[in-house]
Amino acid sequence: MAFRPETAKPLNELAEILLRGPSPLSPGERELIATYVSSRNDCFFCQTIHGAVAAYHFGGNEQLVLDVKESAEGAPISDKLKALLAIAGAVQRGGKNVQPSDIERARRLGATDLEIHDTVLIAAAFCMYNRYVDGLATWAPREPEAYRDSGARLAREGYVESTNGLAASATGNAS
Amino acid sequence: MPHIRVPEGLPGIRGLFAFRPETAIPLSELAQVLLHDEGTLTPGERELIATYVSSRNDCFYCQTAHGAIAAHHLGGDEAIVQEVKRDFEHTAISPKLKALLAIAGKVQHSSKDVQPENIERARREGATDREIHDTVLVAAAFCMYNRYVDGLATWSPTDLGGFRERAASVARDGYVGVLGYIKAAQADR
Numbered sequence: 001m002a003f004r005p006e007t008a009k010p011l012n013e014l015a016e017i018l019l020r021g022p023s024p025l026s027p028g029e030r031e032l033i034a035t036y037v038s039s040r041n042d043c044f045f046c047q048t049i050h051g052a053v054a055a056y057h058f059g060g061n062e063q064l065v066l067d068v069k070e071s072a073e074g075a076p077i078s079d080k081l082k083a084l085l086a087i088a089g090a091v092q093r094g095g096k097n098v099q100p101s102d103i104e105r106a107r108r109l110g111a112t113d114l115e116i117h118d119t120v121l122i123a124a125a126f127c128m129y130n131r132y133v134d135g136l137a138t139w140a141p142r143e144p145e146a147y148r149d150s151g152a153r154l155a156r157e158g159y160v161e162s163t164n165g166l167a168a169s170a171t172g173n174a175s
Numbered sequence: 176m177p178h179i180r181v182p183e184g185l186p187g188i189r190g191l192f193a194f195r196p197e198t199a200i201p202l203s204e205l206a207q208v209l210l211h212d213e214g215t216l217t218p219g220e221r222e223l224i225a226t227y228v229s230s231r232n233d234c235f236y237c238q239t240a241h242g243a244i245a246a247h248h249l250g251g252d253e254a255i256v257q258e259v260k261r262d263f264e265h266t267a268i269s270p271k272l273k274a275l276l277a278i279a280g281k282v283q284h285s286s287k288d289v290q291p292e293n294i295e296r297a298r299r300e301g302a303t304d305r306e307i308h309d310t311v312l313v314a315a316a317f318c319m320y321n322r323y324v325d326g327l328a329t330w331s332p333t334d335l336g337g338f339r340e341r342a343a344s345v346a347r348d349g350y351v352g353v354l355g356y357i358k359a360a361q362a363d364r
Contacts, residue, residue, distance in 0.1 A: 004305070006212070007312060010204035017197050042287065089281075095325025096233065103178045113179040117195055120178075120326040128319035134309040135278075135286035 028057030041129035052151025091123035234321035243342035287331035335343030
């Protein structure tokens with residue numbers, strides 16, 4: 001992100017709107033979708049940081065995040081969120097895997113067009129973020145504890161704030 | 176039929192942009208920076224990478240739209256686009272672009288497939304850090320755009336004439352420059 005501020009800007013704005021912008025889904029629910037997809041893409045950094053943000057939104061409930069990653073259907077979450085996570089899992093494998101029956105199930109449990117749209121785009125976007133992070137073999141701390149504070153800060157301040165910090169440090173490095 | 180109700184008459188990602196303008200803006204800005212703005216890879220080369228990844232993801236709309244834009248940048252050479260999709264290692268493109276396409280193909284499947292020797296090959300053929308970075312991000316971004324377009328089962332025309340016309344507009348005005356229709360769709364709501 002600091003290497004290329006020009007691409008960091010839209011990447012962070014997209015995360016901000018999708019995960020924290022106005023939406024009928026709570027920020028915690030959206031972070032769970034991001035974490036679930038990142039877990040299925042085996043991206044350690046993304047699943048750990050977004051898992052920490054999700055846990056923060058659910059009152060520090062880290063067990064809930066682990067439950068969702070292990071089995072979305074068995075986790076103590078709403079039936080609607082389970083249906084949306086099933087759609088996200090299909091998108092992770094490939095867009096064409098989303099079946100009309102997946103959409104019908106989500107609708108039956110109360111999901112709106114906007115919620116279905118945002119679920120698909122969050123899942124698709126994390127297929128990008130995960131590949132971006134792992135494709136350049138970026139370094140990441142291995143201890144989950146290291147992510148707790150960053151997760152709380154992201155939950156409170158958002159993704160664009162972090163861009164501004166990066167842009168400032170990139171400018172500082174250049175001068 | 177799309178999985179959600181999008182404005183009629185707008186194919187592929189354009190219908191989704193009109194449905195959700197808030198996300199259309201950063202998605203278009205990302206495409207603008209990656210594919211259209213200044214860079215040491217030509218717009219034609221970058222569009223070929225986008226087309227190749229979209230083809231491997233079997234996304235008809237994206238591979239046809241970006242294939243047409245690539246061909247437009249390459250003097251209307253539609254044959255080279257087809258050849259890159261079929262077998263880029265034996266296509267008349269630079270050895271550097273072949274090495275970058277090999278990296279893009281790895282990213283498409285899974286980024287963990289990218290091996291140090293893939294990066295070394297690209298460097299040996301003259302690729303810079305920024306070119307390698309942008310190749311990985313273009314490939315990753317099209318793993319998003321392709322899933323967005325197909326995950327919501329958007330509609331796509333099959334007639335190439337419309338894609339050629341649109342390609343000329345995008346090549347001229349860029350990805351942010353062609354967003355005017357979103358405002359029109361919002362006004363119609």
